[in-house]
Amino acid sequence: MKITMKSGMPAILLSIALGLAGCGEKAAQPSVASSAPKLTQTPDVGQVEQVITTATGSGISPGAALNDALKLAIMQVNGAAVQANSSNASMFEQVTATLDVDSTAGSGSASMKATMQGQAFAEQIISQSKGVVSSFKVVDVASPFSKGGLYKVEIEARIAKFKAPADSGKIKIVVAPLRSEQVSFNIGGRAVPAQEVLAPIRQQIIDALSQTGRFTVLDRQFEGELQDELNMITSGNSPSTDLAKLGQALSADLVWVGVVNEFAYQRHARKLQTSDRELVSYAGAWSVSQRMINLATRQILQSTTLRGEPPAIAATTLGSNFNESQTLKNMQAAIVKQATEAILLRTFPISIVERDGDNVVLSQGGNAVVENGRYRVYQQGKEIKDPQTGQSLGNMEKLCCEVRIERVAPNLSYGVLENVKIKLDGIAAGALQVREAAPVEKAIVKTEPVVAPVKTEVKRSTSAAAAKNATAVGGDKDW
Incomplete structure (x- = not known):
């Protein structure tokens, strides 16, 4: 369309109007909000x-x-x-x-x-x-x-x-080396040095607590190497801005200590009297006393004894598929699982932090829950206090439902709520807490109805032909 103006002023006004209209059109366009999630690019080291x-x-x-x-x-x-x-x-x-x-x-x-x-x-x-x-x-x-x-x-x-990094504001915990009065442990008839058993358990507990994202786990194993790095700063061989890193070491809030009282999986053999063969079986158990101590006050916040029995191998003369290495790893993993669960239950119970219908996000991952596992979920109610000491005894709980874990991430878990017994609308985040594993439902075995046997009667034959046949077969017999 061609626009002809007789004077310069209307043309200028038209130009301004068109410009304003263009601005209006731009302003009318909805702004595209950034919906991209915030991704962690680098670890926060301060x-x-x-x-x-x-x-x-x-x-x-x-x-x-x-x-x-x-x-x-x-x-x-x-x-x-x-x-x-x-x-x-x-x-x-x-x-x-x-x-x-x-x-x-x-x-x-x-x-x-x-x-x-x-x-x-x-x-x-x-x-x-x-x-x-x-x-x-x-x-x-x-x-x-x-x-x-x-x-x-x-x-x-x-x-x-x-x-300091943001993680320094979390509860700081030190996992002390495990102790035992035994110098070795009997695993399948072999004496395994105690250090080969205790050191991996400690490292796995450190790994499990770190993966929960709930703690700042402090290192006390490589103090010499860390001090060498600090000495390099004070020697002047690094930028002087690094001097600000001196005196920043964190002290622990909690110290976890464990004592292994029992740890064995023994081989039992009995020679048969009738042959040179042996009747061999395996059985064992473990026991660990653990404490969680408040460093500042030396107060024991938790003191329990953890126990477990690995599956036994029944006696046989045909030999067994006993795997010493795998058995040892399984026993260590069982200790790590129970110890980690005990620490988390005392400090950070697992809770549901996000919910979209029956799809939920749990506040912990790593080793806190198991993929495809089922757990009971309880709604938290009124806080109960001891009338004599005034100390909190916890909250009233009401069974809500069960959660089936679909995926486990290092710091989070994803699941689906099932068997919901209460109305979930309006329940605040964190008010639903995950507790013990849900019992496995027993499968119903269908059986066919029992059919009673049909009774038959054999009538005696009095005919001459029958008598003749009987005589031919077996002589004179009463049929």
């Missing part, structure tokens, strides 16, 4: 950030006062562990020592103050810090009021500080 702080130092010279102020600024941000580092404490002395030359009264003092507050001096401090200080300025310099007094220097600096 990071070094910059913190602005002020500090006032004092000393017998301007250089000493400035050094004192810098040390205080670093200590305020990163703590005494970083400030006490010898290389960090002296990193500025080379620059600030030149200030003592102009520390006399009169014009020298004024010149010294101007030097300290100049941009060139600030850049020297930043360069000398090698990353610990990213910005620096001297706010004020005060000379001593009398002979023998102290100089005072006030500074403002941006100091590198280590920001």
Whole structure:
């Protein structure tokens, strides 16, 4: 369509109107909201950030006062562990020592103050810090009021500080090495060294707790290697910003300890009297006493004894398919499963965190639940407290349903609710908690009706032919 205008003004107005209309059309278009899920790209290991702080130092010279102020600024941000580092404490002395030359009264003092507050001096401090200080300025310099007094220097600096990872806010737990009074364990007639049994159990418990995503599991096994890395920071062979990582080691909230009382799967053999063959059978059991201790108070939060019996192998003379390695692994796995479940039940019961109809998401994965397993789910009600001590005894529970696990992820599990007995609408997230495994329903075996046997009667024959046949076969017999 061709538009002809007789004057310039209407054309301009039309152009503006068309432009506004175009803007309106763009504004009318619905904005496309980003619905992409937030994906974790890299593990959160913490990071070094910059913190602005002020500090006032004092000393017998301007250089000493400035050094004192810098040390205080670093200590305020990163703590005494970083400030006490010898290389960090002296990193500025080379620059600030030149200030003592102009520390006399009169014009020298004024010149010294101007030097300290100049941009060139600030850049020297930043360069000398090698990353610990990213910005620096001297706010004020005060000379001593009398002979023998102290100089005072006030500074403002941006100091590198280590920001701890988000996981550091979780409950921090240490899994102590398992103990036993036995030096070896009898597995199928062979004495297996205790360390070969106990060390894998501890490692598997660490793995299981880490996979739940509920704990910050602290390492206490490789302290030597970790200290070597920290020593490299203090030696000056790494960037000075890494100094902010010193003094950041986390201490445990809980310590799990276990003592193996019994662990055996013995071979029993009996020689038969009638032959040289042996009648061989296998049977065993294990028992582990565990405690979970509050590190700060030494209070025992949980103390239980876990027990288990692996399937026995019946006596036979035909030999058995006993697998020593697999039997040992199965017994270790049973201990890990019960220990992990006991820790989680005391600290973080498994709950349903999301629900879409009967499809649900559970708050834990890893080894907390088993794929294709079925578990009972309870609705949490009113909290019950002991009337004598005031201590919480837990919540009232009502059986809700069962959940069948379809998929297990490292930190989550996915399942389907079945046999629902209550109305689920309006129940808050976390109010449905997973408990024990649901009992397996016994299969109903269909049997055919029993048919009574048909009774038949044989009548005696009195005919001559029958008598003749009887005589021919067996002589004179009474039929």
